[in-house]
Amino acid sequence: VTPPGGSVRRARESDLDDLTRLWKEIAAHHAPLDPVFALRPDAGGAIRRMLAAQLADDDAAVFVWEEAAQVVALCTVRIDQAPPIQVETRRAEICDIGVAATARRRGVGRALARTASDWARKRGIARIEVRVAVGNREGQTFWRCLGYGDLLDVMHRRL
Numbered sequence: 001v002t003p004p005g006g007s008v009r010r011a012r013e014s015d016l017d018d019l020t021r022l023w024k025e026i027a028a029h030h031a032p033l034d035p036v037f038a039l040r041p042d043a044g045g046a047i048r049r050m051l052a053a054q055l056a057d058d059d060a061a062v063f064v065w066e067e068a069a070q071v072v073a074l075c076t077v078r079i080d081q082a083p084p085i086q087v088e089t090r091r092a093e094i095c096d097i098g099v100a101a102t103a104r105r106r107g108v109g110r111a112l113a114r115t116a117s118d119w120a121r122k123r124g125i126a127r128i129e130v131r132v133a134v135g136n137r138e139g140q141t142f143w144r145c146l147g148y149g150d151l152l153d154v155m156h157r158r159l
């Protein structure tokens with residue numbers, strides 16, 4: 001289902017304020033889950049530079065959902081090349097996806113995820129990954145609904 005009244009497009013430099021705001025909203029969603037997700041109070045500049053680097057990276061793409069002249073969601077994807085050890089050396093990874101709280105459950109996330117996977121498929125990539133916090137119930141449900149399944153458990157312990 002394509003949500004009405006908006007569309008996906010590639011992000012551009014002029015979107016960096018909106019991208020940074022949305023990225024911080026994704027981080028705020030994760031903050032209660034584990035201290036590992038806590039942001040520094042002055043993180044804005046570094047977030048903006050990271051997003052600018054993704055915009056400039058030929059092996060990455062940043063997509064946004066725009067409706068009523070507002071950018072309400074972002075999705076970043078990149079291609080990762082491993083050394084030639086395993087048969088499969090190339091994969092795509094969704095780095096971040098976030099839909100503003102006011103625009104959720106209307107198919108925007110699904111449209112962005114589909115655009116990102118189509119972008120990767122057109123580059124000959126056969127597999128796409130995403131890292132999802134175990135405690136992120138919306139994220140877990142969303143990705144499973146889109147056909148993604150478990151691959152690895154990332155385990156950690158505080159020292």
Ligand SMILES: CC(C)(COP(=O)(O)OP(=O)(O)OC[C@H]1O[C@@H](n2cnc3c(N)ncnc32)[C@H](O)[C@@H]1OP(=O)(O)O)[C@@H](O)C(=O)NCCC(=O)NCCS
Nearest residue numbers: 029097098099104105106107108109110138139141142145
């Ligand atoms: C996860 C997220 C991107 C989903 O975006 P969205 O636009 O609301 O998702 P969609 O409307 O495209 O949902 C597609 C399907 O996923 C499932 N889904 C999405 N959010 C859900 C929720 N909160 N509860 C249950 N199912 C959910 C539903 O099956 C939904 O289809 P349906 O609405 O027809 O039932 C959004 O909740 C978000 O930005 N969360 C905060 C940031 C985050 O967690 N990002 C993911 C990090 S990996």
